[in-house]
Amino acid sequence: VYDINSRSKRHLNVGTIGHVGHGKTTLTAAITKVLSETNGTKAVGYDELDKTPEEKARGISIHATHVEYQAKNRHFAHVDCPGHVDYVNNMITGAAQMDVAILVVSAEDGPMPQTREHLLLARQMGVRHILVFLNKCDVVEDEGDRELVDVKVRELLGSCMFPANELPIVRGSALCALNGEKSDTVGKSSILELVQALVEYVHEPERPTLLPFLMPIEDVYSIAGRGTVVIGRIKRGVVKPGDEVEIIGLRDTIKSTVTSVEMFKQSLSEGQAGDYVGLLIDGVKREDVSRGQAVCKAGSMQPFKQFDGEFYALSKEEGGRHRPFTRKYKPQFFIGTAGVSGRIVLPDGIEMVMPGDNFTARVELRVPVAMQENMYVAVRDSDKTVAVGVINKVHA
C-alpha cells in the first residue's frame, strides 16, 4: 500500500463525467481492477460503487463515491457520482473539484445531452483538463464508425471551449477490461493507455499550501465511539491533528480542535491543499454542522453576506435562460459547497441582463457564507445555470 504521508507521488483529483449509461461506473471499477494487478491499488467492484450514499457511509475515511488508485508516480483520488443530479450538484458546488475529468462517451451512441451538460459545467466550474474515454468499442468494431464519433466528440469539446484537437481520446471498453476480456485490444490495454494519458497530459496544479487552512464541508458523518467527521477537499493551507479551527458560514461560528486527519483509511500527519480528507473534530455534534459551511484555521477568516463579482450570463445554447433578467432577480448562489438564496444588485443604469452578456454586480446573500476573492460562483434558478462568475471583493 502506498503511504500517503510519504508524499512521494504527486496527487491528482480525477472524476468521471458523461451521459448516464455510457459506462462511468464500469470504467471506475475497471481502472481500479487493472491497476490492482500491477501495484498497491485496491480493486473496487461495480456493485460497491453503485450504491446509494446512505449505504455507502463507511467510517471516517471517505465517501465511497471516492476511490483511490495509483500509477508509478501519481496518486489519484477519483469521484464517480451515482446519478445525473449528483453530478450537477457536485460540479456546481465544486464538491468534486476535479483537476481533470475523464469524459466517458459510448462509441455506440456518441455524445448525448448530458455529455454536453457535464462538459459545460466542468468548463464553468474551472475544470482545466479533460481526457476522453471512448467506451464500448467492443461493440463498435468498425474503424470508420469509431472515427465518426471521435469527430463528433472533438466538435463538442471545441464548442465548449476545450482544446479539442490536443486532448487525448482513448478508445476502449471498460466492460472488457473489468471482465478480463480482449486484454490486448480494447480491454486492459486501453485502461493502461488512459492512465498513461492521465500521467502525461495532466500536471498537478499549484497547491496553495502556504495560505491559512480552508476546507468547504461536503459531508458530515457521525462515527460511533469517535465523534463527528467533516469531509471535503482542502482548498488551501494544511491541517494537522491538534490544530484549532473554526466552522464558519450559514450559522453561528463554532470553535473546535481537529483530532484526526484521514484520507482513504490512512491517518495523515498533515492534510494539504488538494487532498480529499475526513477531519475528526472535537466536541461538535453531528447536527451542529452541515454541508455548505467551511472549516478554517481559527481566526483566519469570517463569513460574508455580500460580494462584488464579475459574471457571465449563459446563453440559451449554453444551458442558460431564454430571456433576460431584471433588477428584482432572486436566484440561488453556489459558492464553495454552499447553496444559498440572494439578490443580484445591478449597477446604476443597468436595467436588465441578457443571456450571453458579461456584467458586474453586487450580490446580497440571505445568510453569510465562507468566501473570499477569486472563488467561483454559480448562479442557478430552477435547475438552470443562469450565470457563472468570480468574486472580486467581499463585504460584511
Ligand code: GDP
Ligand atoms: P454510467 O451510468 O455511466 O455509470 O454507466 P455504467 O457504468 O453503469 O454502465 C451502463 C451499462 O453499460 C451497463 O450495463 C454496463 O455493463 C454497460 N457497459 C459499460 N461499459 C461497457 C463496454 O465497454 N461495453 C459494453 N458493451 N457495455 C458496457
Ligand code: MG
Ligand atoms: Mg454510474
